[in-house]
Amino acid sequence: GAVVSQHPSWVICKSGTSVKIECRSLDFQATTMFWYRQFPKQSLMLMATSNEGSKATYEQGVEKDKFLINHASLTLSTLTVTSAHPEDSSFYICSASFQPNEQFFGPGTRLTVL
Amino acid sequence: AQSVSQHNHHVILSEAASLELGCNYSYGGTVNLFWYVQYPGQHLQLLLKYFSGDPLVKGIKGFEAEFIKSKFSFNLRKPSVQWSDTAEYFCAVSSGGSSNTGKLIFGQGTTLQVKP
Numbered sequence A: 001g002a003v004v005s006q007h008p009s010w011v012i013c014k015s016g017t018s019v020k021i022e023c024r025s026l027d028f029q030a031t032t033m034f035w036y037r038q039f040p041k042q043s044l045m046l047m048a049t050s051n052e053g054s055k056a057t058y059e060q061g062v063e064k065d066k067f068l069i070n071h072a073s074l075t076l077s078t079l080t081v082t083s084a085h086p087e088d089s090s091f092y093i094c095s096a097s098f099q100p101n102e103q104f105f106g107p108g109t110r111l112t113v114l
Numbered sequence B: 001a002q003s004v005s006q007h008n009h010h011v012i013l014s015e016a017a018s019l020e021l022g023c024n025y026s027y028g029g030t031v032n033l034f035w036y037v038q039y040p041g042q043h044l045q046l047l048l049k050y051f052s053g054d055p056l057v058k059g060i061k062g063f064e065a066e067f068i069k070s071k072f073s074f075n076l077r078k079p080s081v082q083w084s085d086t087a088e089y090f091c092a093v094s095s096g097g098s099s100n101t102g103k104l105i106f107g108q109g110t111t112l113q114v115k116p
Helices: none
Strands: A004-007 A010-013 A019-025 A032-038 A044-051 A067-073 A076-081 A090-099 A102-105 A109-113 B003-005 B010-014 B019-021 B024-026 B031-038 B045-050 B056-058 B064-068 B073-078 B087-095 B110-115
Touching (some): A010 A019, A019 A032, A019 A090, A019 A109, A032 A076, A044 A067, A076 A090, B003 B087, B010 B019, B019 B110, B024 B073, B031 B064, B031 B073, B045 B056, B045 B064, B045 B073, B073 B087
Parallel strands (some): B010 B110
Antiparallel strands (some): A032 A090, A067 A076, B003 B024, B019 B073, B031 B087, B064 B073, B087 B110
């Protein structure tokens, strides 16, 4: 149980375009979803916390207008990278939680911006 | 602010060798501590966690970790590693008790390479 999926797993886009990444909890209802960014050979950096039906809480230094997060249902959260640039290229990982001390991670989405 | 430091960035061991990966955290209050593993091409999986109680925590696949409060440490150990333990290991911390938001702060990660 406790499976989290992400779609797409890999996306390549042109600079200036927007990209949407989906995170779904497949077999449980996630009251909270988290979005992380992972650079090569580095740790996961928390970008934002998303609670179902409310606005996301962004970490310091993360541009909320650039990284739009929507958590419209208990099984789906989306991250939209708006006007993507090459420096936004990274591995984006979501996790889903139905209680504070347990997160289940998705497989990640590799974004490459040309 | 919370921070997590993992001392070993890249560890190479032969099969059957013992493993200890260091993790220190910086936080003044109650903490919850975690070790996650990321096998090549796979998502993060929880190895073990500590919230309270016995400071020696046993996890999956023969891993264990010891919480030493006085040293702000939560080192991961395994008596005998296998080739299949080759992976990236992450230590993480979250605020415990009433201030728990579930937010995880990760260490830099340690790449473990086990030679057959």
